[in-house]
Amino acid sequence: EPEVTQTPSHQVTQMGQEVILRCVPISNHLYFYWYRQILGQKVEFLVSFYNNEISEKSEIFDDQFSVERPDGSNFTLKIRSTKLEDSAMYFCASRRAGGNTGELFFGEGSRLTVL
């Protein structure tokens, strides 16, 4: 069964460093998302991406964050200068076109620890 894959599974970085989290969505999906979950808190929406542009973003998704689909398969989340409060599990998700109630398929997450 096709699945969303994320790398790395765990990354430890120093505050102020740049981090790139990578995702390979399911191949025929056209909508892409990033969510995050700070330990003990809710899963929060960060950004949605369609047709090579951001379609919606939350207030969390400030200028330190960016997303990109550099080729036909990868979907990346970049944090330019990490802060302690960026420590969280980051989930990538995708869905196919058609039907706005479509199911989101989530990856296993990338745990980011900022020291």
Next chain:
Amino acid sequence: AQSVTQLGSHVSVSEGALVLLRCNYSSSVPPYLFWYVQYPNQGLQLLLKYTSAATLVKGINGFEAEFKKSETSFHLTKPSAHMSDAAEYFCAVRGDQGGSEKLVFGKGTKLTVNP
């Protein structure tokens, strides 16, 4: 704005007992409602979804949920718990207010199944 409240961050049941995980939502538009499950070290997997068709929704692994508009609830149930049901369960709401398609998640309920 949409919101979700999951009552009980931890629920413990015996194997074979009824599982009831509570979810109440707030939405100013007819909502789409979802239950996701997260097994240890895995991503979020859709259990079931309500999209304004039948109010009683059946999902995978014997789970079902009933949409009750008068109570703004979407509780998840399973008649007989199995050890493999131990996981964290997330209720989520999505409304099309303003064209937003983001999911708003509850804090999650960790289900423990005792032998």
